[in-house]
Amino acid sequence: MDSLTQIVLGAAVGEAVLGKKAGNKAMLYGAIAGTIPDLDTFVGNFFDTITAIEIHRGFSHSIVFSVIFAPIFGWIISKIESNPDISWKNWSWLMFWGLFTHPLLDAHTTWGTQLFWPFDLRLAYKNIFVIDPLYTLPFLVFLILAMRRNRLDPKRKKYNRLGLIISSIYLLIITPALKFYTFQKFEDALESQDIEYYRMDTRPAPLNSILWSANIEREEDFLLADYSLFDTLPISFQSIPKNHELAGDWRNNENLERLIDISNGWYTLSTEDGQLIYNDLRFGKMDVTNADAPFVFSYILSEEHGELVATETEKELEDAGNLLPKLWQRILGN
Structure with a gap:
């Protein structure tokens, strides 16, 4: 805390x-x-x-x-x-x-x-x-x-x-009661939309216990979703491809395995400006209302002196003041 x-x-x-x-x-x-x-x-x-x-x-x-x-x-x-x-x-x-x-x-x-x-x-x-x-x-x-x-x-x-x-x-x-209740809501939405999955992980969104987020793992991708206790519309899911094959020769690298263990397997790989990015899905995205928002924790993977190293990506904090009104609006329901 x-x-x-x-x-x-x-x-x-x-x-x-x-x-x-x-x-x-x-x-x-x-x-x-x-x-x-x-x-x-x-x-x-x-x-x-x-x-x-x-x-x-x-x-x-x-x-x-x-x-x-x-x-x-x-x-x-x-x-x-x-x-x-x-x-x-x-x-x-x-x-x-x-x-x-x-x-x-x-x-x-x-x-x-x-x-x-x-x-x-x-x-x-x-x-x-x-x-x-x-x-x-x-x-x-x-x-x-x-x-x-x-x-x-x-x-x-x-x-x-x-x-x-x-x-x-x-x-x-x-x-815990709210976590159990919202978990059931995500499960029901997955079932009603005939979505098969391996596992699901839920957590409260920032600064409250009314809005909850979920990560769902499937074979080739992860699904991200959120649900407010005040929602009236069905839960929608955003697909994020795993892209684990981007690891290439680093697939069995010890340091990459350490990162995977830390995130308990909740990760995707992506590229940006020619750099390989490791995204930790456990904490979701910076803006729950924006599907294109960056993840809270992402790391640039690079090689230094023959060793894989991770560098946390810099966050754009100048727009942080705009996130709270968006979060509040989402908490109030869709």
């Missing part, structure tokens, strides 16, 4: 664990704990693109990381905060839950997490977008209300608990 959401979750968890003793400092250190796992993006800058992708949400988002570093961070905080009523074990417990709830939340996004690192298992439930105001804003409001109360005020605990409960209901009950 985005940094603000992880800060809010970490702060709320810190308050739940140690707020009665530490007050707002529990929120502060909980927020810090909720931020730490995402430092892997900084570490990724020292590696090539493919390795950086593999590192992202890897070790730092694992149970192993939380268990190892929670007592270390707890000990450091105990040396900074001279409170005789709070031991390093108390701080360690706060840091553990702050670190651990971060990947638990990220597991519900499309990218997922390697919670059980070093085992090669990425959890990605794909029931919430990485930025979802319906999850974050109510959570933030209750956290602020709790923060303004004295640490011994019973309303402080009540507000914080309400924030945790409401956000958890949205994350664990409402969005």
